[in-house]
Structures are given as C-alpha cells and as structure tokens.
Amino acid sequence: xxxxxxxxxxxxxxxxxxxxxxxxxxxxxxxxxxxxxxxxxxxxxxxxxxxxxxxxxxxxxxxxxxxxxxxxxxxxxxxxxxxxxxxxxxxxxxxxxxxxxxxxxxxxxxxxxxxxxxxxxxxxxxxxxxxxxxxxxxxxxxxxxxxxxxxxxxxxxxxxxxxxxxxxxxxxxxxxxxxxxxxxxxxxxxxxxxxxxxxxxxxxxxxxxxxxxxxxxxxxxxxxxxxxxxxxxxxxxxxxxxxxxxxxxxxxxxxxxxxxxxxxxxxxxxxxxxxxxxxxxxxxxxxxxxxxxxxxxxxxxxxxxxxxxxxxxxxxxxxxxxxxxxxxxxxxxxxxxxxxxxxxxxxxxxxxxxxxxxxxxxxxxxxxxxxxxxxxxxxxxxxxxxxxxxxxxxxxxxxxxxxxxxxxxxxxxxxxxxxxxxxxxxxxxxxxxxxxxxxxxxxxxxxxxxxxxxxxxxxxxxxxxxxxxxxxxxxxxxxx
Ligand SMILES: *Cc1c(COP(=O)(O)O)cnc(C)c1O
Numbered sequence: 001x002x003x004x005x006x007x008x009x010x011x012x013x014x015x016x017x018x019x020x021x022x023x024x025x026x027x028x029x030x031x032x033x034x035x036x037x038x039x040x041x042x043x044x045x046x047x048x049x050x051x052x053x054x055x056x057x058x059x060x061x062x063x064x065x066x067x068x069x070x071x072x073x074x075x076x077x078x079x080x081x082x083x084x085x086x087x088x089x090x091x092x093x094x095x096x097x098x099x100x101x102x103x104x105x106x107x108x109x110x111x112x113x114x115x116x117x118x119x120x121x122x123x124x125x126x127x128x129x130x131x132x133x134x135x136x137x138x139x140x141x142x143x144x145x146x147x148x149x150x151x152x153x154x155x156x157x158x159x160x161x162x163x164x165x166x167x168x169x170x171x172x173x174x175x176x177x178x179x180x181x182x183x184x185x186x187x188x189x190x191x192x193x194x195x196x197x198x199x200x201x202x203x204x205x206x207x208x209x210x211x212x213x214x215x216x217x218x219x220x221x222x223x224x225x226x227x228x229x230x231x232x233x234x235x236x237x238x239x240x241x242x243x244x245x246x247x248x249x250x251x252x253x254x255x256x257x258x259x260x261x262x263x264x265x266x267x268x269x270x271x272x273x274x275x276x277x278x279x280x281x282x283x284x285x286x287x288x289x290x291x292x293x294x295x296x297x298x299x300x301x302x303x304x305x306x307x308x309x310x311x312x313x314x315x316x317x318x319x320x321x322x323x324x325x326x327x328x329x330x331x332x333x334x335x336x337x338x339x340x341x342x343x344x345x346x347x348x349x350x351x352x353x354x355x356x357x358x359x360x361x362x363x364x365x366x367x368x369x370x371x372x373x374x375x376x377x378x379x380x381x382x383x384x385x386x387x388x389x390x391x392x393x394x395x396x397x398x399x400x401x402x403x404x405x406x407x408x409x410x411x412x413x414x415x416x417x418x419x420x421x422x423x424x425x426x427x428x429x430x431x432x433x434x435x436x437x438x439x440x441x442x443x444x445x446x447x448x449x450x451x452x453x454x455x456x457x458x459x460x461x462x463x464x465x466x467x468x469x470x471x472x473x474x475x476x477x478x479x480x
Contacts, residue, residue, distance in 0.1 A: 015037065015044075085459075086466070101339060149333070153262075157305075158189055215253070261297040304332055365411045394412040440465055
C-alpha cells in the first residue's frame with residue numbers, strides 16, 4: 001500500500017515539466033504565467049494530500065492534464081458574472097438590484113472610455129463641479145430647490161446627519177428604527193455621524209404630540225424613515241407628513257426623510273398595487289426640508305444616493321468632507337443623467353426596473369405560456385421520469401430590503417420531475433444546483449417539489465437560455 005502511494009507520488013510530474021507542455025502556452029498567455037503556476041501548485045498539492053490520505057487517485061498524465069485544464073478554465077472565469085434572474089424579485093439586492101437602460105449603458109461607455117467635462121465648465125473654461133451635471137434635472141423631476149448626489153443612499157443619510165446634526169439630537173419614531181438589507185441600521189448610521197438618536201412613540205403608534213414632547217433645546221432635526229422592507233398592519237398610527245413639517249418649522253428644526261427607494265413618478269403609474277406609495281415630489285411638496293433616496297431601487301438607475309430639498313439646507317452640505325469621501329464616479333453620473341433624461345421624456349418602459357414593475361398580467365401569462373410550450377418540447381417525460389410543466393400564477397416582489405413588502409402577482413412556469421414510482425426525479429435543490437452551475441447561471445424559485453421560473457424578471461434572450469439549459473439536461477439524461 002505504502003509502496004503504491006510512493007509510486008504514485010513519483011508519477012506526479014514537476015512544475016517545470018508541466019509548464020513546458022505545449023497546451024499550456026495559450027493558458028499562460030490568457031491568464032499569465034504566475035496564475036498558471038498557482039493553479040498547478042494547488043491542484044498538485046490537492047492530489048498529494050489525497051494520496052497521503054490513502055485515496056485511490058488516478059495519476060495518469062491524461063487524467064492529470066484534463067483536471068489541470070479544468071482548473072485553469074475555472075480560474076480564467078470572471079468572478080463577477082451576469083446571471084439570469086427567474087426569481088420574480090425585481091430589485092434583487094443579491095443580484096445587483098436594477099438593470100440599467102440600454103441608453104444609459106451606451107452613455108456610460110462613452111464617458112468611461114475617454115476624457116469628459118466631469119469637473120470642467122466648458123462655457124467659462126474653468127473648473128466645474130461634477131454634481132452640476134445632474135442637479136438641474138433632479139430639481140426639475142422632484143421640484144426640489146437644490147440636489148446633491150453621493151455614492152449611495154446610506155452615504156446620503158450619513159452626510160446629512162454628519163453635516164446637519166452632529167452633536168445634537170435627532171428625533172425618530174420607534175416604528176421607524178429599521179434595519180435594511182446589507183446591515184444598514186438607522187441607529188448605527190446615527191452613531192457614526194455623531195448625532196444623538198432620540199426615540200419617540202411606540203413601535204406601532206407614534207403621534208404628533210410624541211414628537212413635540214421629545215424636542216429639547218438640543219434637538220436639530222426630525223427624521224422620518226421609510227420602513228422599506230416591512231409593513232405594519234392593525235392598530236397603527238403615525239402623523240401626517242405635513243403636520244410633522246409644520247411642527248419642525250414652528251420649532252426651527254430641520255425635517256428630513258429617508259425615502260429609501262425613491263419613486264420619481266406617481267405610484268399609480270406603476271400600477272394599482274403602488275397607489276399608496278409616496279413619490280419624491282409629493283414628499284417635498286408636503287414640507288420635507290430634505291429627502292434622500294437610492295438610484296438603483298425602484299428608480300431603476302445606477303447605485304447612487306440622492307439628497308434633494310431646500311436650497312438653504314442643501315448648501316450646508318456642499319464642501320463637507322463626507323461629500324468628498326462619498327463622491328460619485330463618472331460612470332455612475334453618466335448612467336444616472338441618462339436615466340433622468342428618460343424620466344423627463346416619460347419613456348418609463350425604457351427603464352428595465354420600471355418596465356418589469358409595470359408589466360400586465362396578460363403579457364406575463366402569454367410569456368409563461370410560450371415558455372412552457374417550448375420547455376415541454378425540449379424536456380419531455382421519459383420512460384423513467386414523468387415531467388410536468390405548467391403555467392402558474394406566482395407571487396413576485398419589488399425587492400427585499402429595498403421597497404415595501406408589497407406582494408406583486410405574476411406568472412411563471414413550474415417544472416416538476418417524478419420517477420415512475422412517484423418520488424421526485426431531481427429534487428428541486430439538485431435541479432436548482434444544476435441551473436446555477438451553468439456558464440450563465442439561472443436562478444429561480446421553487447414550490448414544493450417543483451422548480452418555478454418567474455417570467456417578470458426575464459431579460460431579452462433569457463427564454464432561449466432557459467430552453468437551452470433544459471434541452472441539455474434532457475440530453476444528459478438520455479446519455480445516462
Ligand atoms: C435601501 C435603503 C437604504 C440604503 O440605501 P443604499 O442605496 O443601499 O445605500 C437606506 N434607507 C432606506 C429606508 C432604504 O430603503
């Protein structure tokens with residue numbers, strides 16, 4: 001036995017021998033010699049360790065080279081990759097939130113690949129400010145007197161609190177001390193900014209008099225936070241925005257709102273489910289001094305944090321070191337400006353996130369029906385497996401940690417496989433794993449033993465890819 005191990009150990013070729021192999025030349029060129037060496041080293045030590053553990057490993061040159069090449073292919077693969085979203089969650093936090101409009105992508109490429117007037121005033125021939133490219137259009141869309149952009153909404157909240165409330169008290173309702181996905185917690189941001197959190201009211205009910213009672217001579221701000229990812233029902237109360245605004249004005253305080261998602265159009269333009277959602281324009285018209293929101297949630301643009309509001313308040317943020325630290329880069333600005341321009345001309349369906357949220361039941365049902373038909377053709381039942389492919393209604397979502405926990409009704413295709421004896425042929429977990437392991441991973445939902453492909457979030461060309469995946473699965477099953 002030990003002899004056998006020794007023999008196999010000696011059969012493993014050295015690094016020099018491997019690097020001399022002709023087939024490695026193209027890999028060295030693609031990945032760099034160091035990467036090829038590292039991958040070979042890792043693979044060879046893995047084999048040696050396995051041999052020492054007494055595992056029966058094939059160390060023939062042929063098998064070895066095949067494994068090495070597979071490892072190189074894996075190392076050469078991009079780490080950050082596109083995926084296919086068949087989950088029906090539109091603003092999917094883990095899948096990159098919003099998809100940019102094609103037009104925004106083109107403008108982004110133009111700006112990123114060359115020089116631009118990012119911080120240059122072409123009229124005067126002098127230094128300009130990067131914020132100027134989007135401020136006017138943001139004001140036009142929201143009715144704000146001034147606007148600033150930073151890296152993201154958490155950054156926007158941090159900047160506002162740091163610049164306006166450091167060392168003073170900020171009153172927040174206990175019902176709004178939320179945690180958003182990605183561990184954004186209002187109390188933590190507050191502490192980070194140096195502002196002092198003063199809680200008021202109760203979890204389910206906070207009244208205007210609770211705010212009034214919480215105000216001291218050290219208070220600088222009333223802060224309202226969109227609960228985003230949860231919804232309270234039952235015995236609940238919170239004061240009207242306009243009443244809070246009046247209270248803040250009367251006591252000489254700033255009234256700020258963290259709106260989270262940031263709707264730039266009336267909720268009802270997205271569909272009946274959204275009629276209760278407050279858009280940014282309404283929010284400002286009801287007396288909020290400044291409001292912050294994300295660019296890549298329901299707005300459908302790139303990751304950015306917007307601060308819009310009264311000129312006098314916004315001007316106190318300009319020049320703050322946090323603004324400099326969280327400044328937006330040129331690619332983001334280009335994509336954001338273009339997205340805003342699409343809003344200005346009212347072409348909402350050119351923005352993928354809005355188009356997905358606005359989809360009609362009829363169009364989703366038709367899409368699911370056609371996808372189901374194609375899948376039935378390429379993924380038929382076999383002698384030992386009963387395949388059931390059905391068009392089903394599903395529950396989609398705007399997005400975890402980004403928007404109200406609004407249920408959205410959608411359509412999908414469910415795929416169930418059973419062996420003739422009745423047990424699941426591929427467990428959903430196994431099937432999901434196979435789809436996830438593809439070059440273009442397919443992510444989908446599940447219901448019981450069935451896999452569910454939600455059509456709302458599919459992008460052009462995705463159906464073809466799904467059909468191809470199931471055709472390959474059939475092929476593999478046929479070949480054993
Ligand atoms: C999502 C969200 C944030 C964080 O925004 P990012 O753009 O992810 O930084 C902050 N506040 C609320 C209410 C949110 O919904």
